[in-house]
Amino acid sequence: MSNLNVNYDTSIPNNVGLADDKRVLKALEQWHPGYLDWWKTMGPDGFQESMVYLRTAVSVDPKGWAQFGYVKMPEYRWGVLLAPKEEGRTIAFGNHKGESAWQEVPGEYRAMLRRLIVIQGDTEPASVEQQRHLGATAPSLYDMRNLFQVNVEEARHLWAMVYLLQKYFGKDGREESAELLRRRSGDMDKPRMLGAFNEATPDWLSFFMFTYFTDRDGKMQLESLAQSGFDPLSRTCRFMLTEEAHHMFVGESGISRVVQRTCEKMNEAGITDPYDIEAVRALGVVDLPTIQKKANLHYSLSLDLFGSEISTNAANAFSAGLKGRYNETKIDDDHVLTDSTYPVLKLVDGKPTLVDEPALTAINMRLRDDYSADAGKGVERWNKVIAKAGVDFKLELPHVAFHRAIGEFGGINATPDGAVVDDATWKQHRDEWLPSKADGDYIASLMIPCHRKGEYADWIAAPRVPIDNKPGDFEFVQIAA
Amino acid sequence: MQGRGHDARGRCIDFGHGPPNPMTKAIRQHLIDPEICIRCYTCEDACPIDAITHDDNNVVVDAGKCDYTMDCIAPCPTGAIDNWRFVTEAYSVEEQLSWDELPEQEDLGDDESTLGEAIEDDIGALIATAHAGTGGRPVAPASASNPSINLFSRAHPAVATVQGAYRITEEDAGSDVRHIILGFGETSFPVLEGQSVGIVPPGTREDGRPHDIRLYSVASARDGEKRNGNNIALTVKREDKGLCSNYLCDLQRGDKVNVTGPFGSTFLMPNDPNCHVIMICTGTGSAPFRAFTERRRRAMPGADGKLVLYFGARSPGELPYFGPLKKVPPELLEQHLVYSRLPNAPKEYVQDRMRKHADDLSELLCSEQTHIFICGLKGMESGVDEALADICRAHALAWGEIKPTMREQGRYHVETY
Numbered sequence: 001m002s003n004l005n006v007n008y009d010t011s012i013p014n015n016v017g018l019a020d021d022k023r024v025l026k027a028l029e030q031w032h033p034g035y036l037d038w039w040k041t042m043g044p045d046g047f048q049e050s051m052v053y054l055r056t057a058v059s060v061d062p063k064g065w066a067q068f069g070y071v072k073m074p075e076y077r078w079g080v081l082l083a084p085k086e087e088g089r090t091i092a093f094g095n096h097k098g099e100s101a102w103q104e105v106p107g108e109y110r111a112m113l114r115r116l117i118v119i120q121g122d123t124e125p126a127s128v129e130q131q132r133h134l135g136a137t138a139p140s141l142y143d144m145r146n147l148f149q150v151n152v153e154e155a156r157h158l159w160a161m162v163y164l165l166q167k168y169f170g171k172d173g174r175e176e177s178a179e180l181l182r183r184r185s186g187d188m189d190k191p192r193m194l195g196a197f198n199e200a201t202p203d204w205l206s207f208f209m210f211t212y213f214t215d216r217d218g219k220m221q222l223e224s225l226a227q228s229g230f231d232p233l234s235r236t237c238r239f240m241l242t243e244e245a246h247h248m249f250v251g252e253s254g255i256s257r258v259v260q261r262t263c264e265k266m267n268e269a270g271i272t273d274p275y276d277i278e279a280v281r282a283l284g285v286v287d288l289p290t291i292q293k294k295a296n297l298h299y300s301l302s303l304d305l306f307g308s309e310i311s312t313n314a315a316n317a318f319s320a321g322l323k324g325r326y327n328e329t330k331i332d333d334d335h336v337l338t339d340s341t342y343p344v345l346k347l348v349d350g351k352p353t354l355v356d357e358p359a360l361t362a363i364n365m366r367l368r369d370d371y372s373a374d375a376g377k378g379v380e381r382w383n384k385v386i387a388k389a390g391v392d393f394k395l396e397l398p399h400v401a402f403h404r405a406i407g408e409f410g411g412i413n414a415t416p417d418g419a420v421v422d423d424a425t426w427k428q429h430r431d432e433w434l435p436s437k438a439d440g441d442y443i444a445s446l447m448i449p450c451h452r453k454g455e456y457a458d459w460i461a462a463p464r465v466p467i468d469n470k471p472g473d474f475e476f477v478q479i480a481a
Numbered sequence: 482m483q484g485r486g487h488d489a490r491g492r493c494i495d496f497g498h499g500p501p502n503p504m505t506k507a508i509r510q511h512l513i514d515p516e517i518c519i520r521c522y523t524c525e526d527a528c529p530i531d532a533i534t535h536d537d538n539n540v541v542v543d544a545g546k547c548d549y550t551m552d553c554i555a556p557c558p559t560g561a562i563d564n565w566r567f568v569t570e571a572y573s574v575e576e577q578l579s580w581d582e583l584p585e586q587e588d589l590g591d592d593e594s595t596l597g598e599a600i601e602d603d604i605g606a607l608i609a610t611a612h613a614g615t616g617g618r619p620v621a622p623a624s625a626s627n628p629s630i631n632l633f634s635r636a637h638p639a640v641a642t643v644q645g646a647y648r649i650t651e652e653d654a655g656s657d658v659r660h661i662i663l664g665f666g667e668t669s670f671p672v673l674e675g676q677s678v679g680i681v682p683p684g685t686r687e688d689g690r691p692h693d694i695r696l697y698s699v700a701s702a703r704d705g706e707k708r709n710g711n712n713i714a715l716t717v718k719r720e721d722k723g724l725c726s727n728y729l730c731d732l733q734r735g736d737k738v739n740v741t742g743p744f745g746s747t748f749l750m751p752n753d754p755n756c757h758v759i760m761i762c763t764g765t766g767s768a769p770f771r772a773f774t775e776r777r778r779r780a781m782p783g784a785d786g787k788l789v790l791y792f793g794a795r796s797p798g799e800l801p802y803f804g805p806l807k808k809v810p811p812e813l814l815e816q817h818l819v820y821s822r823l824p825n826a827p828k829e830y831v832q833d834r835m836r837k838h839a840d841d842l843s844e845l846l847c848s849e850q851t852h853i854f855i856c857g858l859k860g861m862e863s864g865v866d867e868a869l870a871d872i873c874r875a876h877a878l879a880w881g882e883i884k885p886t887m888r889e890q891g892r893y894h895v896e897t898y
Contacts, residue, residue, distance in 0.1 A: 051754070058704070061669040066555045067703070068626050069780060070752055245521035246558035252519045253559070377520060377537075384581060465517055465560040469627040475753065 013079030015060060016163070027166040028080075031177055035159075038181045039074060042129045044151055046136060048074055051478040052148045055468070057081055057156075060239050068468045070478065073148060078156045080163040083238035091229035092328050093335040094321035101231040105168045109320045113230060114169055116323060118176050119193055120225065121161030122183065123218060124154045126197035127210070129185035134207055137447040139457035142466055143204065145476035146250045149467075150211060153243045160236045168232065195405065196301045203443050204460075205258060205286060209298035212251025213375060217305040219244045220326055220371045227324025252378045255295075257461040259382050261285055263389030264461065274393040281442060285459045288386070288393045290443070293435045295395060296416055299375065300403035306368040308407045309344050314363040325363065326370040342366055345400060346408050350420050352401045372397065403434060451479060510568050511542045511549070516582050517561035524553035524562050539578050544571035551632050555671075607696055607898075612747075614855070614862035614895035615888060621746060622852055622891040624753035626703075628746045629671045635694060638681055638739035639668050643732045644712055651798035657719040658765060658801045659730045660700070663738060664712040672699045672713055672743045674750035674772035675854075679741035682725045694741060695725040698856070698896075700768035702775040716768035716801055748854065748894045750776055754784030757851040759842070761831055761865055763793040766857030766897075767801055773854075774814050782813075786850060789815045793831040793857075795822035831861070832868035842869075843876035846883055852892040859897045 012018055012032070018025045040048065051070040058067045060081050071077075089101040105113055128151045138144035158180060165173035183190045186198045196214055201207050222244060226237040265283040266274070274280070280287040307314065317323040318337070325331060333340060342362040343354040359366070376397055383394050399418030401409040413426035416433050430436075435443075450457040454473025462472055470476070513524070513533075518540055525533040525540065532546035533553060553562050566572075566586050612619055621628075633639040641663035650658045672678070679694040686692055700706075701714040719730040732738065750773045751758065758777075760770040770790060777788055794800035800818060809816065817838070821828045835842060845851045846869070853869075855862050866884075873880035887893035 053752075058709070059669055067671075068752075070754065242523055242556055245519070245523050245556075248521055249519050249558040253517075465514075467560065469560060469563065471623055474623055478753075478755070 013058075013077045014081065014163075016080050016082055016167075018080065021167075024163070024167045027174060028163065031162060031166065031174075034178070034181050035078075035162075036074065038125065039128075039155065042125070042184065043132060043155070044073065044128075044135050044148060045132045047144075047148070047477070047479065048072065050480070053145055053468075053470075053474070053476045054149055054152060057239075057243075060084060065239075065242065073152060076152045076155075078152070078159045080159055081239050082232065082235035085231070085235060089231060089234075091321045092227060093324045094229070094319045095336070096229055096321040097335055099229075099321075101229050101234070103231055105230065106320075109322055110169075112317060112320060113233070113322055114165070114172060114176065116225065116317060117161050117164050117233065118180070120221060121158060121165070121176075121180050122193045123197055124158040124161065125180060126183075126185045126192040126194075127151075127201075127215070128154050129192075130197065130199070130201040130210070131207060134201065134204060137204065137449050139204055139450050139460045140455065140462075141451060141453055141476040141479075142456075142463060142472075142474075143254070143460075144451070145467070146254075147207065148477070150215075150247050150250055153246070156243070157240050160240060164232060164236060194305055196305055199301065202440065203447050204254070205291070205294055205443055206298070208251050208254030208258065209294050210251070211247050212255055212378060213295070213298040213302040214305070215244065215247040215251060216371060216375055217302045219248060220306075220367055220374070223326045224323045224328075224367060227328040229321030233322075252381070253463060254460075255291070255378075256382055256385055257463060258286055258459065259288070259291060259395075260385050260389070260461040261459055262288060262291070263386055263391045266391060267389060272392070274391055284446065286443060286446065288391070288395070290435065290439050292395055293433065293439060295379070296398045296402065297434050299397055302375075303368060303371075303400055304404060304406040306371065306407075307364045309346070309365040309368070310357060310361045310408075311364045312361060315360040318360065318363050326367055344408075347401075347412065347420075352399070352409070352414070352418050352420075368400070372400065398433075451477075508544075508568060508571060510544050510566050510571050511547050512564045512566055512572070512577065512583060513540050513542060514561040514564050514583050515539045515580050517559050519559055519561075521558065523556045523558065527553045527556045534574065536578050539580060541574055541577035543574050549631065549634075551629065554629070610859075611696075611896045611898055614859075614897050615893065616895075617885065617888050619747040619894060620889060620891040621749050622751035622753075622756070624751045624756065625675075625749035625891070626673050626752055628673050628676055628749060629743060630746055631741075632670070632743065633741045635679075635681060635691070635741055638741050639665055639670050641665050641670075641713075641738045641740050643734050643736045643738060644706075644710075645734060646730075646732050649716070649801045649804075654796070654798040656764070656795070656799045657730065658799075659717050659719070660802075661715045661717055661729055661732060662701075662706050662712055663715065663740065664710065665740075666711070668711075670711070670713070670740070670743070671703070673703050673745075674699070674776045675748045675769045676743040676745040678713065678715070678743055680725055680729060681739040681741060682728045683739075692724060696742075696744060697729075698765075698768035698772075699743070700771045702772055702779055704779065708779065714771075716765045716771070718765045747891070748856075748896050751852055753850070754781040754786055755850050756786040757789070757845050757848060758786065759789045759791070759845065759851065759853045761791045761835070761853070761855045761857075761861075763831065763857035763861055765801060766855075766861075767792055769856055769896075770854070771802060774809065778809075778813055787815060787845070788813060789817075789845075791817045791819065791831040791835055793819045793821065793861075796820050830864060832864040835865070835868045836871060839872040839875055842872050843878060846873065846878060849890070849892075851887075853887065853894065855895045855897065857897055862895045862897055 012028055049072060052073060054071050055066045055068045056077050057065040059065055060083055091097055091099050091101055134147055135144055162177045165177050183192050185192045191198050201210050222237045222241050226234050228234045262285040265285045266280060269283055271279050274288045277287045337359040340359040341356040342359040344357040344362050344365045345352050346355045379395050379397055386393050398416035399414060401414035401418045402416050404410050413421050415421055446459045453475040456462045466472055520540055529550055529552055530546060530548055532543050534541060564583060644664040645662040647660055649660045650656050677696040677698050679696055681694055682692040697715045699713050700716045706712045706714040717726055717729045720726040762770055777784055797803050817834050819829050819831050819834045821830055855865055870880040884893055
């Protein structure tokens with residue numbers, strides 16, 4: 001059988017020849033029961049017996065990797081799928097530039113590589129845990145199905161990272177794989193490794209914001225790891241990116257539909273002032289200023305995931321050839337960066353100012369800039385929806401100094417415009433810039449489930465094109481199946 | 482031969498990749514919906530011929546380069562990729578980059594479906610014939626999967642290898658029907674139950690032109706004749722002097738065959754396990770129903786929906802798959818095998834047996850979960866249609882109203898040849 005096709009003959013679907021790799025197959029089969037326990041206790045709350053219209057990868061070939069059909073989530077075929085191997089691939093950056101890509105772990109970088117894989121792996125189950133209660137309040141069966149699709153694919157990404165750990169890191173890898181199932185999002189004693197992955201996802205607007213802003217950090221990280229000189233990691237991440245695109249879609253289209261519904265209801269009611277929050281909320285939709293505040297929150301939390309602007313760890317991973325930049329091969333420079341600089345936003349005389357820093361230590365900053373540009377494009381498309389409805393309002397991304405806990409702006413208070421302010425001013429205006437408790441309560445009050453096929457909660461518009469060309473009244477989840 | 486094919490279905494119409502009809506000069510242009518696209522550029526990576534490009538505003542397909550490889554369709558997470566317009570002059574890349582939304586389909590002065598069936602002459606003719614018995618525009622079942630269509634064409638066929646070929650009617654029976662298994666190796670050839678493939682017979686006609694492509698229903702489930710074997714099965718009856726059927730029936734293991742398609746976007750298996758599926762066939766019309774049954778066995782064991790088969794042949798020896806059918810458990814498939822040439826027995830046809838089950842069938846006809854599929858020789862649909870009308874009359878139902886409703890809801894399908 002071609003290695004483009006998933007091997008379902010063994011208990012773990014894969015295109016990495018597991019059947020012939022008894023050691024790794026056994027290790028994964030031993031890990032599997034613990035994984036299923038994790039899914040049952042920390043995966044979606046309820047709906048485990050429901051038939052969900054999900055896509056499953058049966059091949060990494062463009063024509064075969066998205067097969068749609070009804071499946072019960074615990075019976076989803078989580079597999080290990082790597083993008084096809086490029087013969088003769090060389091390392092594109094760092095000190096090993098031009099050398100053949102590694103098929104085995106380079107000994108001198110073993111610890112660093114393991115750490116990169118574990119951090120990536122830790123985010124995958126974390127988001128499933130964060131979103132586990134959302135099924136109960138889904139605004140439609142379509143949205144519920146999208147949530148579960150995101151969940152099963154994040155879980156598959158955990159599989160992908162665990163495969164690398166088990167295959168290439170021996171006993172250490174087995175222990176790390178077990179730890180990935182032990183940590184819990186938001187747990188005081190055993191938290192997930194990164195801050196944003198310990199925040200709750202209490203409602204669907206948060207979920208859409210999370211998939212738009214936070215999963216986009218995941219996309220950027222995967223894009224950089226897809227450049228890795230360690231070929232199995234590169235191939236793993238390349239295939240994960242094709243799935244990650246769906247998560248971006250859920251976020252972008254989700255927020256777009258919320259914005260659209262708000263504008264529609266405002267127009268129907270003849271409300272022209274988007275800041276007349278009371279009047280807009282009386283319509284049972286989320287007012288645009290609150291959507292802005294939610295964006296402020298999730299964007300700033302996600303920026304923290306990029307770490308410090310100046311980072312020797314990031315420099316080392318780059319020089320080692322383990323983690324590149326976004327679109328590394330398309331960048332026109334020497335890809336070694338020993339002599340070049342990159343403009344980094346720093347706090348100078350109390351003001352955010354661009355300062356040239358060695359490009360090598362500014363790797364995180366560059367990735368974060370790429371992220372901001374990418375995130376900004378979706379905001380423009382939401383604004384087109386608002387403009388089309390004739391409402392006078394524009395969403396925008398806050399300044400990168402706003403509401404930060406990590407890096408150059410971690411210790412200061414800044415407004416969404418980037419002006420540095422004192423504690424008192426921050427406290428006074430905080431609720432104008434970030435969702436208040438009352439905002440959260442209002443959003444929570446809208447979270448009434450709508451689980452009848454073809455119907456949507458009143459605060460969100462129906463999608464223009466549901467998934468897989470299905471009609472809008474398609475039963476995306478058969479709850480009582 | 483089973484003459485079947487795809488049909489017009491809203492915006493997913495596919496009319497093959499043959500030359501445009503000189504009457505209309507319309508070309509089918511591939512476009513991306515800028516209002517739905519999230520600019521993930523997955524399509525751009527997937528396109529093997531670099532026909533997709535983007536700027537800061539949009540991701541667009543260059544009509545001058547697009548060769549309908551369809552590699553971009555499945556990986557798109559949004560569905561934005563699956564948009565088509567018939568145009569007399571293609572929209573340029575620059576024009577598309579400036580769009581905020583897709584243009585409406587321009588009025589080409591032709592009925593869409595007529596235009597569709599005329600573009601590729603050989604397949605178009607087969608489609609028109611095969612679907613005529615539906616009595617109106619066919620619609621796919623609501624829960625059917627989204628089919629891939631026209632991934633391979635005469636100019637770019639998939640090359641399959643014969644993995645098995647054997648007779649499935651008795652040696653002394655008048656009808657020689659073969660079960661042929663085609664493997665695609667490393668080529669992805671995704672099919673759904675109910676779809677057909679085209680077979681390109683080798684050689685040319687006396688006048689030097691290539692032979693017509695013949696369409697055959699796939700008789701295996703979407704995940705392969707052998708599960709995940711990346712292969713399909715066909716059910717082929719040897720026709721006296723039939724060029725393609727004799728070619729296929731004479732194939733030996735290891736032989737190479739050029740395959741086009743897949744075709745068909747309405748005669749498709751409903752995925753919903755609550756659906757009742759009534760399958761009515763004769764002869765090799767059983768091929769899609771073998772696929773339906775296998776799909777349900779593999780993917781929906783214990784489904785609540787009924788699977789009911791009315792299958793007609795002259796005798797058990799001439800009934801394709803008679804042996805294997807006997808092993809299918811009644812919980813999975815309710816079987817009614819009907820024979821018209823049994824010694825010492827009156828002739829019986831599928832419609833006769835259906836009339837005997839009028840109570841059960843009328844009850845099923847009242848359910849919105851019920852789908853009817855008819856596949857077999859041309860003309861059988863009228864006998865079945867009369868039987869259904871009789872059954873309805875006897876139970877105070879109006880078949881004249883039920884049938885168009887079922888058709889519009891994607892629950893009534895006819896493919897006869």
